[in-house]
Each structure stands twice: as C-alpha cells, then as structure tokens.
Amino acid sequence: MASELERVMGERRSVRSFTDEAPPDDALERVLAAAITAPSASNKQPWRFFVVANRERIDAMAEAVKRAVERIAVHIPSESEAAFRRYGEYFVRFEAAPRVIVPIHRPQRALSHLVDAEIDSDLRERVTAMESDSGLVSTSLALMNLLLAAHETGLGASVMTGPLVAADELEQLLGVPPGWSIVALVPIGYPAEQPASPGRKPLDKAIRWLR
Numbered sequence: 001m002a003s004e005l006e007r008v009m010g011e012r013r014s015v016r017s018f019t020d021e022a023p024p025d026d027a028l029e030r031v032l033a034a035a036i037t038a039p040s041a042s043n044k045q046p047w048r049f050f051v052v053a054n055r056e057r058i059d060a061m062a063e064a065v066k067r068a069v070e071r072i073a074v075h076i077p078s079e080s081e082a083a084f085r086r087y088g089e090y091f092v093r094f095e096a097a098p099r100v101i102v103p104i105h106r107p108q109r110a111l112s113h114l115v116d117a118e119i120d121s122d123l124r125e126r127v128t129a130m131e132s133d134s135g136l137v138s139t140s141l142a143l144m145n146l147l148l149a150a151h152e153t154g155l156g157a158s159v160m161t162g163p164l165v166a167a168d169e170l171e172q173l174l175g176v177p178p179g180w181s182i183v184a185l186v187p188i189g190y191p192a193e194q195p196a197s198p199g200r201k202p203l204d205k206a207i208r209w210l211r
C-alpha cells in the first residue's frame with residue numbers, strides 16, 4: 001500500500017491555471033517553511049525566495065519573457081516558428097497566477113577561494129562549477145518540498161524554467177542581488193484545473209544498476 005508521502009508525490013501535478021482568489025500570506029509561508037527543510041550542501045541554505053504579490057509586477061515579468069521569445073523567434077527557421085511560438089507560450093503561463101514565487105540561489109563558495117593560483121585551469125573550472133551546481137541542486141530540492149507542500153495544502157503550483165530566457169530582465173525587475181541567480185519561476189494559487197498525469201517512462205528505463 002502506498003504511504004501518505006507516496007500518495008502526495010503521485011498526485012501532485014504541475015498546475016498552470018488558477019482561480020482569481022489569492023492565497024493568504026500565511027498559506028504561502030507554510031509552503032516556504034516546508035521548502036527550507038530541504039537538505040543543502042554544507043547546510044549553507046544557498047536560497048532566497050521572492051514572493052511576487054503584485055499584479056503589475058507579474059505582468060511586467062510576463063512582458064519581459066514575451067519580448068525575449070520574440071527576439072529568439074527571429075532566429076528560428078520559418079518551418080519551426082509556429083512550434084517555437086507554442087513552446088514560447090509555455091514560458092509565460094506563470095502570468096495566470098495570483099502569486100509567483102521566485103527562488104534564487106548563489107554558488108556555495110567553500111573551495112574556490114582556498115585553492116592557490118597554480119591550480120590547473122580545468123580543475124579550477126570544475127571546482128567553480130561544483131560550487132554553482134551545489135547551490136542550484138540545493139534550491140531545487142527545496143522546490144520539490146514546496147511543490148509537495150503546496151499540493152498537500154490545497155494549492156497548485158509548478159516550476160518553470162522557460163521564463164529564464166529573460167533571466168537578465170527578470171533579475172533587474174525583481175532586484176536580485178549581485179552574485180545570485182533566478183532558479184525558476186513558481187506560479188502558485190488555488191487550482192482552476194486538475195491536470196491528468198502526463199505519465200512517466202517505465203522505471204527500468206530510468207535505472208542503471210552497476211553491480
């Protein structure tokens with residue numbers, strides 16, 4: 001029999017359509033409290049969460065993403081343009097939400113400031129990439145918690161990285177501090193849809209046992 005946790009994990013869906021009712025601040029704080037129980041590299045908790053609770057600002061974010069999609073569309077071959085524009089609409093779905101959570105992360109910086117100038121440049125790059133990935137992975141784990149907690153408390157949400165085609169403009173609009181980067185946009189609210197599962201590949205396609 002599935003555990004309670006397995007039930008919640010199995011039921012959760014990416015929600016992209018919302019009622020007009022804005023969730024109360026304490027409901028959002030509850031899912032964010034669940035988010036930050038996530039593990040993080042060296043327990044650095046390299047995340048912050050902006051909660052965008054202002055319609056004009058959400059609209060301005062959506063406009064920035066639409067402009068970036070237009071700038072990209074110019075460089076898509078004409079036979080693929082219609083498909084790209086449909087894909088571009090998928091980047092702007094956060095527009096429909098009453099609230100948008102914006103998780104940001106920063107690199108972990110535990111090792112790169114310790115290594116001396118003689119280190120091989122490839123190895124230095126690996127260290128830097130590891131530090132950046134550690135911040136990103138930690139914040140992604142927090143996002144999974146957030147999605148599960150949202151579902152469990154009757155909210156709907158999804159994680160969207162498509163809007164990051166406009167990451168520079170979004171960072172400016174939101175006042176993201178130097179050294180930090182947006183991980184995704186997370187529209188959240190009361191669901192106005194109950195999406196069916198898009199399914200998963202069979203487990204044996206996802207696993208490689210190395211015995």
Ligand SMILES: Cc1cc2nc3c(=O)[nH]c(=O)nc-3n(C[C@H](O)[C@H](O)[C@H](O)COP(=O)(O)O)c2cc1C
Binds near residue numbers: 197198
């Ligand atoms: C890293 C990541 C990026 C995603 N980006 C988008 C996006 O830009 N727009 C969108 O509508 N959904 C986005 N999604 C949601 C996925 O489409 C969704 O998780 C997937 O289709 C599986 O559906 P489910 O979450 O309901 O199981 C993203 C999901 C992840 C994990």
